Amino acid sequence: MASRSVWKGTLGFGMVIMPVKIFNGTTSSRAKETAMVNLHSPCDTRLKQPKWCPKCEIFMEEGMSEVVKGFEIGKEQYLRLTEDDLNSLPLPSNQSIQIEAFVRSGLDDPRWFKDSYFLVPDKVGNKAFVLFLKAMATEGVMGISKIAFRTNSKETLCLVRPFGDLLMLQSLYWPEELKETAEFKVTGEVSEKELNMASLLVRSMTDEFDPTKYQDEYTKAFRQLIEAKLEGKTIEAPAIRKETEDIIDALEKSLAAVGAR
Numbered sequence: 001m002a003s004r005s006v007w008k009g010t011l012g013f014g015m016v017i018m019p020v021k022i023f024n025g026t027t028s029s030r031a032k033e034t035a036m037v038n039l040h041s042p043c044d045t046r047l048k049q050p051k052w053c054p055k056c057e058i059f060m061e062e063g064m065s066e067v068v069k070g071f072e073i074g075k076e077q078y079l080r081l082t083e084d085d086l087n088s089l090p091l092p093s094n095q096s097i098q099i100e101a102f103v104r105s106g107l108d109d110p111r112w113f114k115d116s117y118f119l120v121p122d123k124v125g126n127k128a129f130v131l132f133l134k135a136m137a138t139e140g141v142m143g144i145s146k147i148a149f150r151t152n153s154k155e156t157l158c159l160v161r162p163f164g165d166l167l168m169l170q171s172l173y174w175p176e177e178l179k180e181t182a183e184f185k186v187t188g189e190v191s192e193k194e195l196n197m198a199s200l201l202v203r204s205m206t207d208e209f210d211p212t213k214y215q216d217e218y219t220k221a222f223r224q225l226i227e228a229k230l231e232g233k234t235i236e237a238p239a240i241r242k243e244t245e246d247i248i249d250a251l252e253k254s255l256a257a258v259g260a261r
Helices: 029-034 082-089 126-139 191-206 217-230 247-258
Strands: 007-013 016-024 051-053 057-060 069-076 079-080 094-097 102-103 113-121 142-149 154-163 168-172
Touching: 016 029, 029 217, 051 168, 094 142, 113 154, 126 154, 126 168, 142 168, 154 191, 191 247
Parallel strands: 007 094
Antiparallel strands: 007 016, 016 113, 051 057, 069 079, 102 142, 113 168, 142 154, 154 168
């Protein structure tokens, strides 16, 4: 199935403007393998989530023309908003991603990043897009901009960076959305021996990142649970690991396990 764009508009840097589309850069299809639904206990019937109007005392089916959008302006007072209203927002980022500045650093904090998207030209062989991509790659920079996704009804700070033959757009949190860490301050005293052994263990376990080495154990265990339930069997949960009391002993055993010298 061909990918569907989640946003369509223009990308601009300086006076150069080009039509682009945005596609999801990740997928949540794996979550469907362990997805569960709500059932009515007495009859095991799947529960539905209809929209209920308490005044008219009727259920609203999904997609009905009587369901409209509204913004709360007072207690039980709402202002209706149509698609045309939202399209008329005096907001450039509603239809355009305008690069406001280029940066080389300043985004080392991993809390900044939210979702990743592919940014592709809306026209095949778009020279301006290729030029923009190569210029950014040559200079080793990333572009800072803003975008308004209709799905979350707000403007989002974003980062545009080269990604192979495409550009990647990564949505960012606003500065005020990043929580301070002061309340989580951690303290503790460690000996030189403990630090040396811990450092040796870290070096012994250091390798190149290879995502194919790692498996989704939850999905595997979930399937085993389903199979066991269907066969009328039970599965025992693994024993909970206790907190380490003798750190030196635990480090020595860990080093022996990884074959450290």
